[in-house]
Amino acid sequence: MFAQIISSISGFMYEKLLIILLLCGGIYFTIRTRFVQFRMLRQAFRAIMERPAGGNGKVSSFQALMVSTASRVGTGNIVGVSTAICLGGFGSVFWMWIIAIIGAASAFIESTMAQIYKKRGEHGSYGGPAYYIEAALHSRPLALAFSVCLILTYGFGFNMLASYNLQSTFSSYSFYNPGLTPWIIGLILAVIVGYCLLGGGSRIVKVTSILVPVMGVVYVLVSLMVIALNITYLPSVILRILKEAFDFGAIMGGFSGSCVMYGIKRGLFSNEAGVGSAPNASASADVNHPAAQGLVQVLSVFIDTILLCSATAFMCMCSGIEPSEALSGAPYVQEALRGSLGAFGPMFITISMILFAFTTLLGNLFYIDHIFNYMFGHVPGKSFMVVYRIIASFVIFVGAGLNAGLLWDIADVTMGCMTIINLPVIIILSKYALRTLKDYEQQINNGKNPVFHVKNIQLPDKTDYWN
Numbered sequence: 451m452f453a454q455i456i457s458s459i460s461g462f463m464y465e466k467l468l469i470i471l472l473l474c475g476g477i478y479f480t481i482r483t484r485f486v487q488f489r490m491l492r493q494a495f496r497a498i499m500e501r502p503a504g505g506n507g508k509v510s511s512f513q514a515l516m517v518s519t520a521s522r523v524g525t526g527n528i529v530g531v532s533t534a535i536c537l538g539g540f541g542s543v544f545w546m547w548i549i550a551i552i553g554a555a556s557a558f559i560e561s562t563m564a565q566i567y568k569k570r571g572e573h574g575s576y577g578g579p580a581y582y583i584e585a586a587l588h589s590r591p592l593a594l595a596f597s598v599c600l601i602l603t604y605g606f607g608f609n610m611l612a613s614y615n616l617q618s619t620f621s622s623y624s625f626y627n628p629g630l631t632p633w634i635i636g637l638i639l640a641v642i643v644g645y646c647l648l649g650g651g652s653r654i655v656k657v658t659s660i661l662v663p664v665m666g667v668v669y670v671l672v673s674l675m676v677i678a679l680n681i682t683y684l685p686s687v688i689l690r691i692l693k694e695a696f697d698f699g700a701i702m703g704g705f706s707g708s709c710v711m712y713g714i715k716r717g718l719f720s721n722e723a724g725v726g727s728a729p730n731a732s733a734s735a736d737v738n739h740p741a742a743q744g745l746v747q748v749l750s751v752f753i754d755t756i757l758l759c760s761a762t763a764f765m766c767m768c769s770g771i772e773p774s775e776a777l778s779g780a781p782y783v784q785e786a787l788r789g790s791l792g793a794f795g796p797m798f799i800t801i802s803m804i805l806f807a808f809t810t811l812l813g814n815l816f817y818i819d820h821i822f823n824y825m826f827g828h829v830p831g832k833s834f835m836v837v838y839r840i841i842a843s844f845v846i847f848v849g850a851g852l853n854a855g856l857l858w859d860i861a862d863v864t865m866g867c868m869t870i871i872n873l874p875v876i877i878i879l880s881k882y883a884l885r886t887l888k889d890y891e892q893q894i895n896n897g898k899n900p901v902f903h904v905k906n907i908q909l910p911d912k913t914d915y916w917n
Contacts, residue, residue, distance in 0.1 A: 456859040463866040464715055472714060475724060475873045476552030479559050482884055487554035487748050493894065494745035500737060525615035525806050526720040527669075527754065528799065529779045531762040533858070536778035538712025540687070541694030543763045545713025546720070550755035553723030554748045560876050561747040562883040564729030565740030566904075569914040571823075577733030577915075578817075579726040579872050580824045585911050586879050596726065596871045597821045603864035604727065604814040605842060610849025611857045612814075613639055616807040617850045619780040619800045636850025643811050644843035665805045666758060672798060673761035676790045680768040687767045715862055718869070721755045725865055726872030730820045731813075739900040741890035744883070779854065815842055882907055 480487070498512050534542040560579065567585045568577030580600075583593040617635040620626050677684065694709055722728060728750065732743045762783060766773070769786035777785060780799065787795025822830050822838070830838075849857065876883075885907035893900040904916040 453853070453856045453859070456856065456863055460859045460862045460866070463863065463870070464711060468718075468866055468869060469710075469714055471869065471873045472549060472553065472556075472718065472724060475877060476549070476556050478877065479555035479880065480552050482880065483555050483558060483887060485555075486558055486745075486887065487551065487752075490745055490891075491748075493742075494749050497737075497742040497745050498749065500742060525612045525803060525810060526716065527758045527806060528762055528783055528803060529615040529618070530716040530720050531759050532766060532773075532780065532782040533778050534709075534712040534716040535763065535766060536773040536775055536782055538709040539694045539773075540690045540767060541692075541697065541709030542713040542716070543760070543767075544691050544695035545710050546717035546755055546759055546763075549714055549717035550721050550723065550751055550759075553717075553721055554751040556724035556873070556876070557721075557728060557747045557751045558744040558887075559880050559883045560724065560726060560729045560872065561732035562740045562744035562886055563876055563879055564733040565735070565737065565743050566882060566886060566907075566909070566916070567911075567913060568733040575734060575736060575915055576730075576820055576823055578730035578820060578824070579875065580821060581733070582729075582879065583871075583875055585913070586882075587875065592871065592875075594825065596868065597825050599864060599867040599871065600727065600730075600821050601818060603725075603861070603868055605818050606845055607857075607861040607864040608814050609811055609842070609846050610852060611861045612807045612810045613846045613849035614852060614854060614857050615780065616803050618854070619784065619796075619803045622781060622784050622796050632850045633847070636847040639807065639811075639850070640843040640847040643808070643815075643846055644839060646812060647815060647839045647842070665802070665809065666753065669802055670757060670761050672791075673765040676765045676787060677768050679790050680770065683768040683770060684764070687764065690767075717755060717759075718865065720759055721751045722865075723751050724873050724876070725869050727817055727868070730817045734820070739886075739890050739893075739902040740883075741886050741902075742900065744887070811846060818842070882909055 531543070531546070534546065563582045564577045564579070567582040568575045569581065580593040580597050583596060584590050613636050614632075616639060617632040620631055620635060621628075625631070697709075718725065728747050732747055735743045735746070737743050766783055766786040769789050771777075771782070771786050771789060773782055780803065784796040784799050787799060789795075791798070818838075822835075886902070889902070889906045890900045902916060904913055
């Protein structure tokens, strides 16, 4: 009964609301920023290397990128892509690209807004959608509603799903016992994450800043090797992607199960552009200008979907293994690699999933730490955080043994609720982010190292950090 209700809510949200919000919002931001996601890629790479404005001990642009990318780059890059292809067809990959390309502009706006309205704390800056909702719209109830949605999404929905996706990769091994193995793996993962959480937010930043680049590079290299081994399939794969993406008869005949819907759902799950999660990491970066961090988050979206999701997609589609509902998830990727790399293939995916799941969980819980600061108005007490971390670890344990369909629907619904709140808000407030972008570009064109002065964007609200 509960599963049916969640599934119905998910269908309504994505078929009636989110497809309009995501596409229209992304196109609007792309036009208003004059295609910032393409025009200013060079500046985005420069922004990554920017040193913290406050000196050593502050969170750099690179570290903020790694935290947001750690959350974006996760099991969805493997299992999410595989599920989209198996259930929505090759055309779903095209729609994942579209959501990423236009969503990158949304990511720029929301992360720039988080920087503008961030607050100064004892250990650095902090902020996010809850802060700009309250400061600019003067609505604490709406900000609290967003905060609750974020906790449900990243503390429960995404973490349970990441745990399940990890244990599912072990189903291809002979020792796998469906009634026991998921719980054992869930317990091990919960203990490891719980131990890491004892180090607090600073340890999360350090761990992810090391793991994410290494993990991403190795995964892409192996993907390229598999694609090279099956290069003869590539032209037909590209043609099939385009053919199925624009097969409007099939799309309209069953829209809820079409390549468009699966592309949007799994694309949003993967890159999170417009959801309102990455701004929590963006606000912690100590930069001289908010637009610089907005550009950094554009790169995070591209790294996630255009690079890593595409690597998984082509690795699978060029293998010659035909996707099916029975192979949905990790098994499709493992079988694709088994055909090219033998026994090493499934083992490599298992190792990748362990790292992807680990960094996803840490990045997600980093966001929860920040949202508690907002809800309480201060850093919660040690006793509260200990209880919270025990609950967070228990949720990871439970997720490993639940039903995959239910977990996907829960994640889609909770993430959808965040997006339904955040996207309209950043559309309303986007003029300030656009003025910030204009100020940034003017300073660059004048040969200056951009430094932000809030008076330059005629902001009616007083900011805590920049004043």
